[in-house]
Amino acid sequence: MGADPGHRPIPSRITDWFSGRGWQVHPHQQAMVDRADQPATLLIAPTGGGKTMAGFLPTLAELAEGGHDGLHTLYISPLKALAADIKRNLRTPVDEIGLPIRIEDRTGDTSATVRKRQRADPPHILLTTPESLALLTSYEDAARTFAGVQRVVVDEIHALAESKRGDQLMLALARLQTLAPGLRRVGLSATVEDPAAIARLLARHPDPCAILQADPGPAPDIAMLRTDERPPWAGGGAAYAIRAVLDQVKQHRTTLIFHNTRAQAEIFFHNLWLANEDSLPIGIHHGSLDRVQRERVEAAMVRGDLRAIVCTGSLDLGIDWGDVDLVIQIGAPKNVKRLVQRIGRANHRYNAPSKALLVPANRFEVVECVAALEAVRDNDLDGEPRGPGPLDVLCQQILIAACSGPFDADALFAEVRTAGAYATLSRAAFDDCLDFCATGGYALRAYDQWQRLKQRPDGLWQLRDPRSAQRIRMNIGTIQDSETLKVRLRRNRGGKPLGEIEEGFAASLSPGDTFLIGGQIVRYEGLRETVVEVSRDAHRKPKIAVFSGTKFATSTQLSNRILDMFAQGAWPQLPGHTAEWLALQREVSRLPERGRLLIESFPHDGREHICIYGFAGRNAQQTLGLLLTKRLEETGLAPMGFVSTDYATLIWGLDAVIDPAPLFDIDALRDGLDRWLAGNAVMKRTFRASATIAGLIDRNVMGPRKTGRQMTMSSDILYDTLLKYDPDHLTMRITRTEALRGLVDFGRIEEMIARTSGIDLLRLKRVTPLAAPLFLEHGRVPVAGSAEDRLLAEETEALMSAAGLDGALS
Known part of the structure; x- marks a missing residue:
């Protein structure tokens, strides 16, 4: 490829290597070389479009000229496996071109010897993760390593932009920029709904960030899988589609079958294997499986040995998994951006359309899948704004800075504000975090364990005890381990590891109980220390392990598309059975619409029911159920329980609701939320996560690792102490912010009420088609209160009357 006069030339031996393979440098790859001197560049390019090579090409071009000693380029990946995959793929051109470039990776799996050597003698290109980079910046020799x-x-x-890992990474990059002022930043992604927002996150504030959009390539070949069997009214397993999915697997070389939770993946894999009469090689991959088993599946995928892999978000990201030619999404995708990311796993080649099929798990998900298909065709990606940088991550960053040596508070504050999410951080908030790191805060000042920093006579801050640096380094990171226990086959000295299950699930098991893990049915034998011991038991029906995984909520954008679809006169794009279902709903009641809050009221099975169609997402609808039943109890309406989905909350009790408007007063709901949260397990769970990130609680200590239950006990004591003596403590404020944004998702409730111009209460004679699936939903929450007392009194009266003792009651 000849050099264009307007282009920066690429060394001929690199272009010769491209030509030798029958390739050309793509326009966006050349553009990245042309922009090599920009302080920050965001490249948005389709999967298979040579995005990673585009990111590295300026580095290869610069290093091909020679003359650079030490670390030249850092590559940051969300996944350890992705770093290893890039290392393998990058070695090929470097070796074949004959470039004198050292490439190494550094993750939690890298040996201590190699990690120590890398600090003293770093390679030209280091591939790592946000956590490992944060750890590298914590050492006293960081300035030399990154010079x-x-x-x-x-x-x-x-x-990374969607989580605290991204916040931590950007704080680490702010530190790197201080150590190496000429540092240039590059961001790579295939799916970005708001390029300007990602650009602001990537760049050093207030520096600009160039945005480069590559040719998106052909539109994906994506459709809903049509099956002979109708989807059920409720449920998430899609067992009805097993045969149809297996037929698709037979027609393709390699199929990825994505699920939204680990439990659903295990169940589907089990059912798929039972139906796999041709014994096709099929694997399973998710985050709770043992690392060795995951790596074995990954290696088999790369070799092309597997026809199908049942998986979760563990395979969402850009690893080149060989010859995948079909992606199947089981269950509604909940989020268009995630769906596009998953679709991109198929046909990992430039200018080849990705092929994907959606399999709705139930009748309502048919509607959601069609809405998602339309959004993909319109390239209408969704995303929620992240908000300001979280303070627990900032506290950790202050401790990391102290580990690397004495620091000036003014300089660190200025450095932190160059990270986009912290650009508006106030000095008062920074000083709160600094005081917390130094003393533990007002209520904890008397305890030596939280006295971690001190100010020297010259004004610089440093660790009070240099030995505490090791403890701080052991707890760097924002990923919160769920309370899990290792699962091993029972042997005299510990058998083969299979993976992990939640402590709560393990506590529910009795010897002889069976459950699924890694596609195997195993029998629970007992608990030895923090290890669940099992034996294989292939002939029994399993008690399913409920891996928590991630329970996604339907995005606001996707919910609005569903409501817009409801407003149509007819639905030719929907299967006949689903269109008939919606038409029947419109006939006997009405369909929810934008700007109005539909509430149905009807008797069923001797109880009064109301169904609130908020379309606010599962977490918010669950919180709404908790708050509304409390308000109904306060007004004497005797609620008995509720159940929620992404689109509705169903409440049942003894009395009908006459006027729902007062129930949705936002100030009253907020007051009810405050009272409910004060002593609630949600707050304690959130506190444990934030306090661990901030450094108040150690996740890892020298010696045996704490179990989740031990951490819960110590964090619960701390929470109760702070709630009583220092409710405005920094970690308590962080906890409230996190709870409202995360598990409780109160912001979606506020947004729902803000967009509601009126409430439509329909009093009906029976259950409606749209409400019927909620009666089949799992996760029904009982409400203890006045309904129990009334029912008990009525039952007592009936019994006494039947016994002829009516007078005894008066």
Whole structure:
């Protein structure tokens, strides 16, 4: 490829290598070389479009000229496996071109010896994760390690932008920029709904960030899988589609079958294997499986040995998994951006359309899947704004800075504000975090364990005890381990590891109980310390392990598309059975619509029911159920329970609701939320996560690892103490913010009420078609209160009357 006069030339031996393979440098790859000197560049390119090569090409071009000693480029990935995959793929051109470039990776799996050597003698290109980078910046020799670094490449930046890992990474990059002022930043992604927002996150504030959009390539070949059997009214397993999915597997080389939760993946894999009469090689991959088993599945995928892999978000990101030619999404995708990311796993080649099929798990998900298909065709991606940088991550960053040596508070504050999410951080908030790191805060000042920093006479801050640096480093990171226990086959000295299950699930098991893990049915034998011991038991029906995984809520954008679909006169795009279902709903009641809150009221099975169609997402609808039943109890309407889905909350009790409007007063709901949260397990769970990130609680200590139950006990004591003596403590404020945004999702309730111009209460004679699936939903929440007393009194009266003792009651 000849050099264009307007282009920066790429060394001929690199272009010769492209030509030798029958390739050309793509326009966006050349554009990245042309922009190599920009302080920050965000590249949005389709999967299979040479995005990673585009990110590294300026590095290869610069290093091909020679003359650079030490670390030149850092590559940051959300996944350890992705770093290993990039290392393998990058070695090929470097070796074949004959470039004198050292490439190494550094993750939690890297040996201590190699990690120590990498600090003293770093490679030209280091592939790592946000956590390992934060750890590297914590050492006293960080300035020497990073002195010559020129570029940082952040892959799959959209995935990091959605979590605290992204906040931690950007604080680490702010520190790197201080150590290496000429550092240039590159972000890579295939799916970005708001490029400007990601650009602001990537760039050093207030520096600009160039946005480069590559040719998106052909539109994906995506459709809903049509089956002879109708989807059920409720449920998430899609067992009805097993045969149809297996037929698709037979017609393709390699199929990825995505699920939204680990439990659903295990159940589907089990059912798929039972139906697999041809013994096709099929694997399973999710985050609770043992690492060795995951790596074995990954290696088999790369070799092309597997026809299908049942998986979760563990395979969402950009690893090149060989010859995948079909992606199947089981269950509604909940989020268009995630769906596009998963679709991109198929046909990982430039200018080849990705092929994907959606399989709705139930009747309502048919509607959601059609809405998602239309959004993909319109390239209408969804996303929620992240808000300001979280303070627990900032506290951790202050401790990391102290580990690397004495620091000036003014300089650190200025550095932190160059990270986009912290650009509006106030000095008062920063000083709160600094005081917390130094003393533990007002209520904890008397305890030596939280006296971690001190100010020297020259004004600089440093660790009070240098030995505490090791403890701080052991607890770097924002990923919160769920309370899990290792599962091993029973042997004299500990058998083969299979993976992990939640402590709560393990506590519910009795010897002889069976459950699924890694596609195997195993029998629970007992608990030895923190290990669940099992034996194989292939002939029994399993008690399903309920891996928590991630329970996604339907995005606001997707919910609005569903409501817009309801407003149509007819639904030719829907299967006949689903269109008939919606038409019947419109006939006997009405369909929910934008700007109005539909509430149905009807008797059923001797109880009064109301169904609130809020379309606010599962977490928010669950919170709404909790708050509304409390308000109904306060007004004497005797609620008995509720159940929620992404689109509705169904409440049942003894009395009908006459006027629902007062129930939705936002101030009253907020007051009710405050009272409910004060002593609630949700707050304690959120507190444990935030307090661990902030450094108040150690996740890891020298010696045996704490179990989740031990951590819960110590964090619960701390929470109760602070609630009583220092309710305005920094970690308590962080906890409230996190709870409202995360598990409780109160913001979606506020948004729902804000967009509601009126409430439509329909008093009906019976259950409606749209409400019927909620009666089949799992997760029904009972409400203890006045209904129990009334029912008990009525039952007592009936018994006494039947015994002829009516007078005894008066």
